[in-house]
Amino acid sequence: MGLLLVFPLIQSQSRTDPSLCNITAEVLLNCLRDCQPLSLTKEPADCLNGIETLLCSWLEDTSDTGRHIPHKQKENAAAALVALACARGSLKTFVHTVHLLQKQTDLGSLPVADVLYRLLLLEGGPGSPSCLLGGKHIVSWGYEDMLPAPDSNTGSSSENKDADLGRCLTADGLYLYTTNSVGRGVSKLGSGLHGTLRGFVYCRNEELEPGWVAFGSGILLHRPVSFDNKPHSLFQVIDQNTLQVCQMVPMPANHLPVGSTMSTVHLSSDGTYFYWIWSPASLNEKTPKGHSVFMDIFELVVENGVFVANPLQERTILMRKEGESAKSINEMLLSRLSRYRASPSATLAALTGSTISNTLKEDQAANTSCGLPLKMLRKTPIYTCGTYLVMLVPPPGGSGSSATRSLFGGTSGLSSLKILASSLVYNISDGQFTSRADLIDAAGSSLGRGALVPGLGACYDTVNNMLWTCSNDYIDQWCNPGNQAFHYVCQRLGVSHIITEPKEEAITTNEVINQLLHHVGAMCIHQLNLLATNPNLPITSVLGKQHPIEAHHLSSICDIMEKAMVNGDTCIIRCILVVFQVVFKFFFSPQTERNRDIIRRSGLLLWQLLMAPKDQICPEIQKEVCLAISSGLNILYPGETEINNLLKLVLTEGERNSGLSQLRDVILTNLAEQLQNNRFGSEEDEHYRLNDELLHYILKIVVRESCILITKCQTVSKEDFQKLLSTVPAASSCLRYLMAVQNHLLSNTILIKPDENDDSDNSLQGETLKVQELKVSILALATQILTGCDEVLEMLQQVTTALINSDLADREQRLKGLEQVTKATMLGHLLPVLLTSLMHPNLQTLTMADALMPQLVQLVLYTSQTALLLKTQCPVFAEVGCSPCGASDQKGRLFPDERMLEEKEEPGFLTGLKIPAPWAAGKTVETVHPVRDNYKFKETVHIPGARCLYLRFDSRCSSQYDYDK
Structure with a gap:
């Protein structure tokens, strides 16, 4: 309360004593400069708003009073406002700051280079690693890769069996590419997204030798196992349509020491760059000892019509300290179990399958630098999102223990202790192990149905911001709980992802604006991804205490956009288009005339960009405009007539204009998704169902x-x-x-x-x-x-x-x-x-x-x-x-008549039909045994679409009562 009273006093006092502004602004700047970026997010909004209003009042034009504001005072006030925006991290404050700085034409440079550098290092805001989490599982579906099953005779010797690979999986946003369960061949499957047919085999190449596949920057790469003996070959390029090898990519000169042995562990991609994980050890060493596991990152570029691999950063070693695994498992088990019983922790740990004692007996000598033996690494599912590299390992002590089941009912919570897999997370920048996350509560996934972790295929899909895993029978889709990689976000914003440390304290106002909007754009992309995976998320968890977005903020955003369009600044335009997409989702202001004018203005700006001639607008901007209009459809076109007129325009004129056809596709895709999500009779259905005239055009x-x-x-x-x-x-x-x-x-x-x-x-x-x-x-x-x-x-x-x-x-x-x-x-x-x-x-x-x-x-x-x-x-x-x-x-x-006479009897219907793998052996459905006297209890189970149900009682179903059988 005291602070809130101080701000008006300072403001009124500064009118009689102008030097007070300068002193206050300098004090504020020094205080705020010491604050870490986003460190004030939990501070009371009233106080921060008070500081913001005070600084803005000293910056804004005071020509009506006729007072001249000293240049140094303006500079301090502007710098303090920038530092406040960075420390507060609020979208509204960032927009307000950029808007004011654009108006100040006489400001040269501001002493905030270090503050902005620290802000950009946050890469748009904090995020968690891209692990598999039970709550993020979307759907699991059965498939058949149509590749020959591995021949059991060839792998009879244990040496060969140890050298076997697991399945390798990669995705380009529309299709999935998978090898068979031992890395041989490749099959192109529909993902079910963007109009593809889920599980349909579009193409396959059974002859491709065992190896790893990865997709990035529009290229499908393959590294065969045999390349480990060919030091001059790095990858081969695969044609996405025929799945045939079409070009060799040589190893960059002097990239490997001459004569060194190597064993590839995995090849992965984050959608842009390729990550080759390998070890200088041989798989057939008689006395395996701890070797390093290296990670090389490559960018593929075209030089003179051929693909060349350029190393991106210094070679990193994937490191995990000794004893880390045992310690983390101990802590995890004890923290979980302490909630249930007050008996000694060792007994409780033993209850879940003696995992602690097993871990401590591990033979650490054979482990590599990343904490796992080399032969195990070959079958370990590995994927990377561009920020982290994740390895999926089986739960400690073998498969998740269900020893607790017979003792406790399913409601006790102990049954959810069953760990299906663990994600080991390594930082890509330095290769250090950062954290471990356990996958529990994903009974519907293939791991929950009994698939083994070693040999599983796994990949990150940049286009859909999704994780995919693939067992022999099922493919699973998972939401990505983390942020998209910073380099991918910057690619979308059209700015560089390389952040250089400033040499001087001062930085020009234009550069301040660019760097602030760089952060705002990245922050908004993270928020859009968060909303896409959690559509029912409360606004407070996305925008903090800063909602709702008000009319004057939208007006400021329009001003920034207008100036950028006049100057032809495509980076600012792209950043603001992403801001529009977030703002439209949270614009709840009442329908006043002023608000309608601002909304109309923002709509006109977007249409101006959409309808610009092809030589004046890049396709990336056009795509963002379509997403912005689509996300603000109900605000820009509040009535049914307006929306119908818009749709009529895009449906009739779409063929003649690429911008309109793109907008048509985005809107119809969104409407189709909404209809599918509201399938059974909600009141909103009518809103997504178009009238007969529009259906006729479609x-x-x-x-x-x-x-x-x-x-x-x-x-x-x-x-x-x-x-x-x-x-x-x-x-x-x-x-x-x-x-x-x-x-x-x-x-x-x-x-x-x-x-x-x-x-x-x-x-x-x-x-x-x-x-x-x-x-x-x-x-x-x-x-x-x-x-x-x-x-x-x-x-x-x-x-x-x-x-x-x-x-x-x-x-x-x-x-x-x-x-x-x-x-x-x-x-x-x-x-x-x-x-x-x-x-x-x-x-x-x-x-x-x-x-x-x-x-x-x-x-x-x-x-x-x-x-x-x-x-x-x-x-x-x-x-x-x-x-x-x-x-x-x-x-x-x-000659139809002649042909009809020669017709032979056809083979029977469904002759030679292959039963798809998921249904061939039937599936086991298990429920926990409820230990209660419930023979009088009646329960109805409804399985939609099932025509018949076969029941078989397991011996575990019986209890001490005979009637239970």
Whole structure:
């Protein structure tokens, strides 16, 4: 309270005694300079606001009083304000400071170089390591990599078995690339993100020799094990479409001592740089002793059309001090167990599987510098996020112990002590071990289902800010709990990530503005990532005590943007666009006329950038503008009419303007995600479902895309056709939105529960008003989709006929590929789901049948004709191969009648179908045994979508009661 009273006194006193301003500003500057960046975040907001207001009042124009402010006083006040902003770390104070500094044209330089240097070293704010955490597990899905399983005979000798690698995994944002379980071959799988088909094998190369794969800077690299004996070879570049080796990358000159042995431990990437982890030891040493594990970081650049690897920093050693593991396990166990019982800690530790005694007996001599034996390291999953390198190791004392289960009920909390894996975290800058995190409470993950940690594939996906792990049967997606790497954040902001220590104290005002906005941009990117992984996060945990963003802050942001646009300063523009994305999420000011003007102004600035000519705006800025407009959609366009007008514009003009088409894709992708998240009947559904006119525009785009895709099978070159096959199916944002709307309507109709409060006549017949509304919407959508499918099928028929009658050398491959391409169009994504759902009793109505019958007849005609064309061609190709030339060419032409007569009986349906791995052996579902007298207790378990359930009682299910069996 005292402080709050002092500020007005100083302000009024300084009017009569101007020297007081200078003295106060100097004292404040000296105090604040000693504060560490972000150290005042928890201080009372009122006091900090008071200091900010006081300093700003001395800086702002006082021409109305006619008083001249001395230059030194202005400089001190400005420097103190910068130091306050750095120590406080509030977005609002940063914006206010930058805005004021931009107005001060007469300020030369400020003595704050050291303060800003310390701020930038924080890399946008504190963050935790990118470990696997139970609460961050998103989903687990079964897959089959379609690569040959490792041959059990080849690894019979123990020496070879020890030299085996584990699975290696890498991601480019759309696709996942995985080797088989011993590092051989490579398979390209759909991630299920950005329109790819989850788990679909787009391409594979079974012949690739054992090694490691990594993706970064748009390049897929492979390092075979055999390169350990070829000191002049570092990597080989793999073509992402054919998965064939297309170029060698040599080892940089003088990078390794001549004649040194090496054993590669892993190759990893953070999406930009490549991390080669290796040891100068040999795997077959008779007396293994502790060797160093080195990490070399490379950047791949193109010189004269070939890829060259440049080392980035001094070689680092991954270091972990002796005894660290045993000590951390001891502490972890005792801290966890102390909550449950008051008996001696040694007994409790023994209860969880005698982990302490096991750890202390470890043979430390064979361990490398990072604390693990070399042969174990070869199978250890390793990934890097660009800030930390993480190794996943099995829990101490073997697999997580469940000895506590029979003694305690599942509710006691001890069952969650089961550690599935531990993340060992090393700092990339110096290679030092920093922390360890245990993975618990992830029962749904592949590790929770019994997969072993050694041999697991793991990687960090920069594009989606996600972690992926891959066992032999399941792939897991995890949110990244840490911040994105600073170099990736700076890449997005268009600034350098290298921070140099200042030589002088003074720094120009323009440089102060740039460095402040550099930090603000990085801070906002971290906040956006945090919001993306936790959409329901309270604002206070993102913006501290600084919410809500008010109108004058948005006005200041617009001023900064306007000045940057006039000066053509792309770095400031990119930083402010990221700020807009955060601010729009938290702008809660009431709808006053002034606020509407400011919002209108910010919208105009964004549109000015979006519609700028191509030579004046880079694609990165265009992308950020689209994200900013999309995040502020409900603020910039508050009414339904405004949003509909915007969508109509982007849907009709999108093809002619790259900015508008990008905005269309971002908005539709967001709407599709919202519809999927609100699948079952929340009130917000209507908000994400567009009207019939807009759906019609979207459908026209989808039909056009589908027809273009099918036509490509006939028109593109042989190489481009192979590339096409290895990248489809990949649904466009328009198609994804239509899929989301269709799934939303159909699932709501089929799974809707009768409304108990509805006592109208219809409800007696089991049909509520909600169902009637949905049926009307489904009929309108189905009519449009079936009409669109007719157009696409017509095009498919034309292309099929043209291909059959063409003289192309790869005609057979194109006809085979045509089927895969067709599945990538709306015929594959929309039609099967729609037709299957229309068979449901809820949708079997006379109205529906009457309305859709004519189109269904047309559909059957087109599909039958096209199927017949393809079917009659199948036997021809078998004959073309073995007959001499001339006659075979004629035979390949269209003679449907003759072909029909020669038709043989087809093999049975589903002949030779391979059962996918996750379902082949069945899955075990275990529950803890509740020790309670509950034979009268009745419990219903509902498993959605299950048609039958097979139960088998385990001997562990029995207790002392016979009736329990």
